[in-house]
Amino acid sequence: MGAGVLRGEGQRPMRDFGGIALLIAALLMAFPMAAQAQMEFSLDEVEEENAKPAKESKSQGDLIEELAAGDETDSGPTEPAPQREETAEEIYAVQQIYALRLKRLELAPSAAFTLNDPYLKHYGLGFAVNYWFTNVLAVGANFIWYDWGSNPLERNTSFVPRIQDQFRLSVPINDWQFGLWVNFTYVPFYGKFKVRKKIFQWDAYLIGGVGLMRTQPIPVFDTNRSFDWQTNVAFNVGAGLRIFLTRYLTFFTEFRAYMWPDQFENTQVAPGAGRSDSSTWLQSGSSFVANTSIQIGFTLFLPIKFEYRLPK
């Protein structure tokens, strides 16, 4: 069985992982049989590898050569025969990447909680689909549904009536129906941590994309007005943390900022017949809206199983 280098597109992921991938490559060259998730290293393999002079290795970069070369001052006798007994190289082992993302589909249901709207509570349920075309880069889409049929004015926070009572002011408020975005995801770094005797793999990612957001002004200043859902061009950026529970199931939490230009209800009511003129109901300009939210969910990677393969 092969070990942790990817076939075909393997060169690019190796550059992505830099020195770690080089170390993996060194390990593969040193231990061609060490390809299983649980690393088994037999003494015979080590001795067989030790019999070869370290300088003869042609597969590693400078870093690996430096690591594998050991101390030059302890190079020992120049006769080849005793090398089998006297070479005592330090062996650096790097665990294979626990879960590969390459060429896998990621399904991610989540719950979204808006952080920065003091006027209206928004509850969102989301679903995301990503396809990983390298081990660190994915393209996908995410969808969040906010409209659960409740009267938006019942989701007012206590802030709205306080402003009305204390300052005699009303606040234009828009309700949200759903958002749909196409995104790129990039995993710049990853690692692992230990909880008691369990080791959990994690990665952190950056995400961003463009899409649309459906919103609707809530009549506050004139209850005779009614508004349709309007579609706004939207974009988003964010960052997240994913913890692998198994090779195919992860828990994730992410911070997302969804932004779009939105049109709110006109705070002025036109006198006379103009009041029923729907062209006067909206504010003339758009306001920039930034919905910062926390999303929590889990992801399922498909196919569930994958194999490490040696490059040809």
Place this chain on the structure above:
Amino acid sequence: MMKLAHQTLLRIGIWAALALCLVLGDGLREGAGTASAQDVHVSGPLAGADAVKKLRLWRKNRLHVEPFFAFTIGDEYARSLIVGGELRFHFVDWFGIGGWGGYSVGKLDTNLTKEIQAKGVTRDANRLDLPSRESYPDQIARLNWWSGVEAHFMPFRGKLAMFQKVFFDADLDFFVGAAFVGVEERADTEIRRDSLTTPQYCVPLGASTPQDPGCLDSQQARSSRTVIAPSFGVSFNAFFRDFLGIALRWRGIPFKYNTSGTDNNDDGQIDSADRLRQFNSMFTVGLIFVLPPKMKTTD
């Protein structure tokens, strides 16, 4: 359109959470049962070897000195711009304790404050809340200074690559502690009127004089106190040199205060009963200087 009652939504949420726990629990159990890579069993000459060789010790037995700039987020009426510093000592590479402090060097009124200042309306019913709309920014609360002590945990660390050319170490720092905040609020007062036909006036709580017609002076009167509150947050740290790094931090400090300087419980008085819980949070950008400047590595 499908309508779901709040209780139905809650029930769905509870069931979803239970299902999630079951799935995740099953995942954990499966991981334990099959001894996947999360339980790394290494035999042969590598058994018992260190997990990491030449690990760079950014924190162990080192002092972090961090000047920072911060601004509060999510404020209802005014944001604070803060300049400060943080000092932290780490006993091991994943744990340290430290203190921080800052001073609000500026404030930014929110758009709501500007709207109230421009369009607020004062009537007898809300005279205590808004004696004068033009002076409204003077009655809202300010957070003048900040300090705190915190314990820091760094369970996650890794390497970050930029454009596959620049590599640097990074970690996440979770912290929890206590914060001390200097709060300046509208001073206690109460509104009175002698009869339905006479104008309203304010007096200090429990006193009958001096009388403040229209409560205009009370809008400017201030009182200060120190609040002790829990603080917690997370920081992303990246290190570029043995002695230099950058920190991007979010910190939350929830506590009660009267942000708007208004009679929130509608009892005709401005007092401590009008304080509302606020989830105060700030975003911080800091420059980390590490002492001693020379970094050590493990074997």
